[in-house]
Amino acid sequence: MQPKVSIIVPVYNVEKYILRCMDSLVNQTLEDIEIIIINDGTKDNSVKLIEKNYNDSRIKIINKKNAGQAAARNDGLKESNGEYIFYVDSDDYIELETLENMYNLAIKNNSDLVICDYFKLYDNNKKVYQSTIPFYSSNNEKIPVLSMPGPVCKLFKKEILISNEINFLESHIFEDNAIIPYACSLCKNIIYTQVAYYYYYQRSGSSLNQKTYNKNLEDIFDALDYLYNKFKANNTLNKYFDELEYIYIEHLLHAANLRFIQYKEAYKNINIISNTLKEKFPNWRKNKYYKMQNIKYKIVCSLFYKKNILLLKLLLRKR
Numbered sequence: 350m351q352p353k354v355s356i357i358v359p360v361y362n363v364e365k366y367i368l369r370c371m372d373s374l375v376n377q378t379l380e381d382i383e384i385i386i387i388n389d390g391t392k393d394n395s396v397k398l399i400e401k402n403y404n405d406s407r408i409k410i411i412n413k414k415n416a417g418q419a420a421a422r423n424d425g426l427k428e429s430n431g432e433y434i435f436y437v438d439s440d441d442y443i444e445l446e447t448l449e450n451m452y453n454l455a456i457k458n459n460s461d462l463v464i465c466d467y468f469k470l471y472d473n474n475k476k477v478y479q480s481t482i483p484f485y486s487s488n489n490e491k492i493p494v495l496s497m498p499g500p501v502c503k504l505f506k507k508e509i510l511i512s513n514e515i516n517f518l519e520s521h522i523f524e525d526n527a528i529i530p531y532a533c534s535l536c537k538n539i540i541y542t543q544v545a546y547y548y549y550y551q552r553s554g555s556s557l558n559q560k561t562y563n564k565n566l567e568d569i570f571d572a573l574d575y576l577y578n579k580f581k582a583n584n585t586l587n588k589y590f591d592e593l594e595y596i597y598i599e600h601l602l603h604a605a606n607l608r609f610i611q612y613k614e615a616y617k618n619i620n621i622i623s624n625t626l627k628e629k630f631p632n633w634r635k636n637k638y639y640k641m642q643n644i645k646y647k648i649v650c651s652l653f654y655k656k657n658i659l660l661l662k663l664l665l666r667k668r
Contacts (some may be wrong), residue, residue, distance in 0.1 A: 352383045352407075354448050355431030355507070358439050359421035360396060361389040366440040366550065367398055373442035375405050379449035384408045385425045390415030395439070419517035419524035422500065426510060434507050436500040440550045441470075447546040451504045454540045461536035463504040464496055467547035478545055484641055485541065493533045493541065494592040495638065498526045502547045509535055518575050522565050527572035530596060531579040534589055562612040569605055570621060573597060577629070594630045595638040601625060602633075602650035610653075610661060619656050626654060 356374055360367065374384050384407055388396045396410060411428055413421070422436060433455060435448060451463045468476040482496045496503075500517075509515070513535050518527035533539070573596070580586045580593060601622045609615035626633055633639065633654075639647070652661040 352431040353379060353381045353452055354383075354433045354435055354504070355425075355429035356382060356384045356435050356437055356448075357387065357422060357425030357429060358384065358437050359387045359389050359418045359425065360399075360439045361391045361415065361418070361421075362393050362395065363391075363439040364393040364395045364398060367395045368402060370437065370439050370442045371399060371403060373445065374437065375403055375408070376445050377443075377448045378446045379452055382407060382448060383429070383431060385428050386410045387421040387425045387428075388412045389418070389421045417520060417524075419519045419521065422517050422524075423519065426507075426515075429507060431507060434505045434510060436503070438501060438549075440552060441501065442548050444546045448504070450544075451542070451546070454542060455504055455506070458538050458540050460538040460540045461506045461509050462493070462533060463540045463542065464493060465502050465542050465547060466545040467497075467502050467549050468545050470548045470550045472551075472553070476548070479549075480543070482541055484638055485543075490539075491534070491589060491592055493536070493539045494530045494589055495595060496529075496533060498529045498596075500525060500529055501549065503529075503533075505532065505536070518572060521568040521571055523569045523572035526569065526596075526600060527575040528579070530592070531576055531583075534580070534583075534585060562614050566605075566608050566615070567618060569600060570618075570625070573600060573625075591637055594633055594636050597626065597630055598633055598636060598639050598650060602653050603646065606649065606653040606661065610658065616658070619653065619658070623654055623656060 358370065386396065386399060386408060388410060390413065399408065399410065409428065411424060413424060426434065433452060437443060451465060454460065455463045464481055466481050467479050469479055470476050481502050482492055484495065485492055510532065515528055515532045517524040521527070577593065580589055586593070605622060609618050649661065
């Protein structure tokens with residue numbers, strides 16, 4: 350019998366967190382699920398801890414050579430049998446009623462996608478509520494494209510992912526940014542529940558939280574190109590132009606500058622960012638979502654676009 354939900358969990362060197370994650374999955378109030386563990390060549394005892402602590406026929410462990418989170422998620426989707434798909438990162442966890450509530454919303458509304466909110470969770474147990482969809486309006490059916498680009502917090506109908514060949518961009522970080530906004534654009538009857546079911550752990554050693562320059566940060570350019578070309582190939586570039594333009598503003602002019610500005614070896618990327626916006630979105634300042642942002646956000650984007658590094662550093666130092 351087909352499970353209602355397949356949970357896909359890539360696992361790599363998370364022995365400190367895996368039991369917390371697994372406890373939240375095996376104890377879901379929705380029992381008709383499968384839990385697909387993709388062992389991405391972990392070097393620690395993560396998978397052994399799962400095998401030792403859980404005797405649950407719903408758990409399926411797939412062992413493979415290390416190829417990164419994107420490849421693990423792609424493999425997990427191929428192995429899944431559920432009607433819906435829910436991705437969980439192995440250092441995160443979810444509320445026990447998450448899947449029951451989100452699945453019921455999906456069935457009640459014949460929805461291809463249900464989105465929930467989340468908490469950012471820190472080492473001191475501090476948690477900060479986060480809205481998954483900025484600028485949310487029930488009158489804007491395209492707004493889910495701007496949701497937090499990770500696959501987590503989202504219950505996807507599997508048929509949508511399979512029929513549209515939704516694959517994460519492998520061998521890259523920012524693999525989420527490359528495909529999730531496009532996947533959201535394909536879904537109908539999207540339901541957004543403003544309840545924080547997901548706990549997103551902020552690890553200081555992650556690829557996006559490192560003190561020395563990581564050249565992989567430049568993967569954002571490939572990720573956004575991949576995303577742009579997906580919309581173009583599907584002839585929906587014009588339909589989602591405002592949303593795609595804002596994604597470029599947010600991830601290049603705003604988020605990327607905060608990652609690149611502190612490293613001299615990354616300054617070359619500032620020219621790439623400025624030229625990319627000039628080529629693809631020369632009128633970005635007129636973007637309707639950008640106009641909703643506060644004045645400091647706009648100043649940061651403008652200074653970065655103009656490559657005014659000195660003023661930008663002074664502004665960021667005062668934050």
